[in-house]
Amino acid sequence: xxxxxxxxxxxxxxxxxxxxxxxxxxxxxxxxxxxxxxxxxxxxxxxxxxxxxxxxxxxxxxxxxxxxxxxxxxxxxxxxxxxxxxxxxxxxxxxxxxxxxxxxxxxxxxxxxxxxxxxxxxxxxxxxxxxxxxxxxxxxxxxxxxxxxxxxxxxxxxxxxxxxxxxxxxxxxxxxxxxxxxxxxxxxxxxxxxxxxxxxxxxxxxxxxxxxxxxxxxxxxxxxxxxxxxxxxxxxxxxxxxxxxxxxxxxxxxxxxxxxxxxxxxxxxxxxxxxxxxxxxxxxxxxxxxxx
Amino acid sequence: xxxxxxxxxxxxxxxxxxxxxxxxxxxxxxxxxxxxxxxxxxxxxxxxxxxxxxxxxxxxxxxxxxxxxxxxxxxxxxxxxxxxxxxxxxxxxxxxxxxxxxxxxxxxxxxxxxxxxxxxxxxxxxxxxxxxxxxxxxxxxxxxxxxxxxxxxxxxxxxxxxxxxxxxxxxxxxxxxxxxxxxxxxxxxxxxxxxxxxxxxxxxxxxxxxxxxxxxxxxxxxxxxxxxxxxxxxxxxxxxxxxxxxxxxxxxxxxxxxxxxxxxxxxxxxxxxxxxxxxxxxxxxxxxxxxx
Numbered sequence: 001x002x003x004x005x006x007x008x009x010x011x012x013x014x015x016x017x018x019x020x021x022x023x024x025x026x027x028x029x030x031x032x033x034x035x036x037x038x039x040x041x042x043x044x045x046x047x048x049x050x051x052x053x054x055x056x057x058x059x060x061x062x063x064x065x066x067x068x069x070x071x072x073x074x075x076x077x078x079x080x081x082x083x084x085x086x087x088x089x090x091x092x093x094x095x096x097x098x099x100x101x102x103x104x105x106x107x108x109x110x111x112x113x114x115x116x117x118x119x120x121x122x123x124x125x126x127x128x129x130x131x132x133x134x135x136x137x138x139x140x141x142x143x144x145x146x147x148x149x150x151x152x153x154x155x156x157x158x159x160x161x162x163x164x165x166x167x168x169x170x171x172x173x174x175x176x177x178x179x180x181x182x183x184x185x186x187x188x189x190x191x192x193x194x195x196x197x198x199x200x201x202x203x204x205x206x207x208x209x210x211x212x213x214x215x216x217x218x219x220x221x222x223x224x225x226x227x228x229x230x231x232x233x234x235x236x237x238x239x240x241x242x243x244x245x246x247x248x249x250x251x252x253x254x255x256x257x258x259x260x261x262x263x264x265x266x267x268x269x270x271x272x273x274x275x276x277x278x279x280x281x282x283x284x285x286x287x288x289x290x291x292x
Numbered sequence: 293x294x295x296x297x298x299x300x301x302x303x304x305x306x307x308x309x310x311x312x313x314x315x316x317x318x319x320x321x322x323x324x325x326x327x328x329x330x331x332x333x334x335x336x337x338x339x340x341x342x343x344x345x346x347x348x349x350x351x352x353x354x355x356x357x358x359x360x361x362x363x364x365x366x367x368x369x370x371x372x373x374x375x376x377x378x379x380x381x382x383x384x385x386x387x388x389x390x391x392x393x394x395x396x397x398x399x400x401x402x403x404x405x406x407x408x409x410x411x412x413x414x415x416x417x418x419x420x421x422x423x424x425x426x427x428x429x430x431x432x433x434x435x436x437x438x439x440x441x442x443x444x445x446x447x448x449x450x451x452x453x454x455x456x457x458x459x460x461x462x463x464x465x466x467x468x469x470x471x472x473x474x475x476x477x478x479x480x481x482x483x484x485x486x487x488x489x490x491x492x493x494x495x496x497x498x499x500x501x502x503x504x505x506x507x508x509x510x511x512x513x514x515x516x517x518x519x520x521x522x523x524x525x526x527x528x529x530x531x532x533x534x535x536x537x538x539x540x541x542x543x544x545x546x547x548x549x550x551x552x553x554x555x556x557x558x559x560x561x562x563x564x565x566x567x568x569x570x571x572x573x574x575x576x577x578x579x580x581x582x583x584x
Contacts, residue, residue: 124511128575143510173507186500188511191490195512197549198486199571201541204548208478214577215465216436219416219480220487222578223515229575232568239556239564249493250553254546256496257489261542264531272531276524279491283420283521285506286514 002160002167003093004029007065009058009080011035011044013126014097015071016135019049021168024137032065034058035132036072043132059087067164069121070096074237078107081118090115093157097123099184099234101148101177103241109150117157119149122180123170124188128229141169148177185245190253192235193246195227294452294459295385296321299357301350301372303327303336305418306389307363308427311341313460316429324357326350327424328364335424351379359456361413362388366529370399373410382407385449389415391476391526393440393469395533401442409449411441414472415462416480420521433461440469477537482545484527485538487519 006022008015011033019031034054035041041055054061062068062084072080077098088094094116098104101120112118125143127134145165149158162172175183202213202221213221239246263271298314300307303325311323326346327333333347346353354360354376364372369390380386386408390396393412404410417435419426437457441450454464467475494505494513505513531538555563 124508144508146508183500183504183508184511186494186497187505187508187513190493191512191516193552194486194490194516194549196568196571197545197552198483199574200567201482201545201548202478203570203574204544205478208475210574210577212475213479214574214581216416216438216475216479217578218435219476220483220519221479223519224483224486225571225575225578227512227515228568228571230568232565232572235568236561236564240559240561243556246556247553250549250556252496253489253493254549254553256493257486257542257546260485260489261539261546264535264538264542267532269528269532272528273524275492276488276520276522276527278495279488279517279520280524282491282495282502282506283517285502286509286517289506 001026001028002163003027003067005032005065005067006030007032007034007058007061007068008050008071009034009068009084010071010073011040011050011053011132012071013130013134014123014139015069016044016047016049016132017137017139018069018071018097018168020135020137021140023049025167025169027164027167028067030064032058032061034061040132047132049132058084062087063089065089066092067161068092068094070094070098073233074098074100074241077104081108082111085113085116088113088116091117093117093119093161095119095121095161097121099188099238100242101180105148105150105177117154119147119153119158119161120177121161121165122146122148122184123165126230128226130231138169140165143170144173145170146173146175146180148175148180150177181242182245185242185249189238189242189246190249192227192230193239193250194253195224196235198224199228293318293320294455295319295359297324297357297359298322299324299326299350299353299360300342300363301326301360301376302363302365303332303342303424304363305422305426306415306431307361308336308339308341308424309429309431310361310363310389310460312427312429313432315341317459317461319456319459320359322356324350324353326353332424339424341424341427350376354379355381357381358384359453360384360386362386362390365525366390366392366533369396373400374403377405377408380405380408383409385409385411385453387411387413387439387453389413391480391530392534393472397440397442397469409446411439411445411450411453412469413440413453413457414438414476415457418522420518422523430461432457435462436465437462438465438467438472440467440472442469473534474537477534477541481530481534481538482541484519484522485531485542486545487516488527490516491520
């Protein structure tokens with residue numbers, strides 16, 4: 001056990017799942033959860049997934065915690081970290097679960113106490129549901145968690161956090177914050193923006209009713225609706241905080257789509273076939289990776 | 293039993309699944325399959341899913357068939373129909389499973405024998421796999437099949453084909469061909485084009501390796517790869533034959549994506565939130581429809 005006392009700030013899908021997993025996998029002795037929402041605190045208490053619940057002010061828990069995991073919406077991460085800073089126990093590890101890392105590292109650069117070890121993190125796991133009730137202990141099982149410690153971070157702190165996430169069932173990768181943000185713009189942020197757009201475009205059609213869209217969604221549309229049902233606040237913050245990488249990906253995507261559109265207009269079947277054939281291989285590689 | 297003898301032309305995923313389902317659900321007495329591929333014919337014979345298999349020339353089977361279902365690639369449907377025309381039994385029902393209907397109806401308008409009942413169809417079912425081995429009897433279970441009979445089509449022929457598809461487990465809807473093509477452009481064709489594009493854009497990134505794309509695909513990307521692994525030839529033909537509706541949908545989509553991109557660039561969080569919030573409802577309605 002690397003951390004005896006754990007404080008989770010924000011008890012939603014991810015936070016409550018960490019609490020459940022840490023308990024189930026015996027990764028710490030005491031688990032505290034803080035949440036600014038009264039309803040969430042009530043729910044967390046009823047679920048019995050924490051040894052203590054704080055409605056807003058978590059200073060007394062922060063003073064005891066060996067590991068503090070910030071699971072608030074992205075936009076509030078830096079402020080939450082700074083508010084807790086004076087209360088934290090010397091030598092504590094501070095981490096988060098935000099989907100964007102460069103923005104947070106920059107926001108906190110030079111502002112952290114020297115005796116606190118800040119190791120930003122991002123578990124690549126989630127569902128389209130939110131709130132404490134939506135969490136479950138197996139959420140991180142065999143899913144990647146990326147840690148992006150700034151240069152010079154205490155190595156023991158990083159090793160301890162790696163061990164903690166592995167203890168929850170995760171695979172762990174250490175990466176540079178800006179590389180993380182570009183990889184995620186490709187594999188996660190652009191797909192979400194595209195899914196939101198596609199579902200929005202379909203809803204807005206005047207000539208096709210929403211009833212028809214629902215009825216015939218099995219033709220491909222349906223897969224997009226799961227992603228487009230993700231938490232709107234979280235995703236707004238992701239796009240605004242990972243702006244540069246997202247805009248670059250959107251531009252590339254629009255270029256590629258425009259090229260395919262032009263091929264359709266000019267009956268360039270070979271160009272379409274070349275493009276559609278090359279995307280099959282990546283599916284095979286993903287399915288192969290599942291097996292390993 | 294509405295049709296005693298069935299001829300399926302094209303024994304791939306859809307054709308071989310119809311054969312299996314028709315047998316399993318006792319929807320006809322004799323099932324013939326024709327396929328231009330020698331390998332497919334061998335496989336169909338080995339699978340034992342037909343009472344007779346024809347390599348290319350199916351005239352002798354066509355002369356006996358009460359129902360002929362064309363399951364060839366879209367681009368060959370009209371030619372296949374015209375080639376079989378002289379051999380067909382008087383009073384036979386001729387249908388197909390193509391994803392685009394207006395194009396086929398136009399291509400065959402005024403060219404069909406008066407004693408043949410042409411009822412175009414489109415079962416909205418499939419997987420990313422192709423070939424006779426990929427088929428299974430349950431493929432059409434609780435899935436929609438849309439029939440688009442031209443005005444003046446024999447009502448008994450339409451009723452018999454509806455009964456046949458219901459017999460395979462499908463839900464059936466009758467629709468105008470051009471309306472079908474617009475609905476499918478929205479719920480199926482645009483989603484496929486978008487998925488192909490997105491996976492292509494990710495593969496082509498210079499700064500993110502394909503290995504990283506595979507590794508971190510759980511963030512949203514993965515869902516797109518299943519659709520982007522669909523049969524390239526079939527989808528080339530879909531886009532080229534449903535050109536007008538597809539191009540209109542792509543234009544609308546690019547407009548909507550550009551608006552979201554602009555909101556990201558100018559930090560318009562409210563606009564993003566409004567758009568992301570409205571797409572959740574359609575997911576709930578799809579899940580509700582599943583329950584009914």
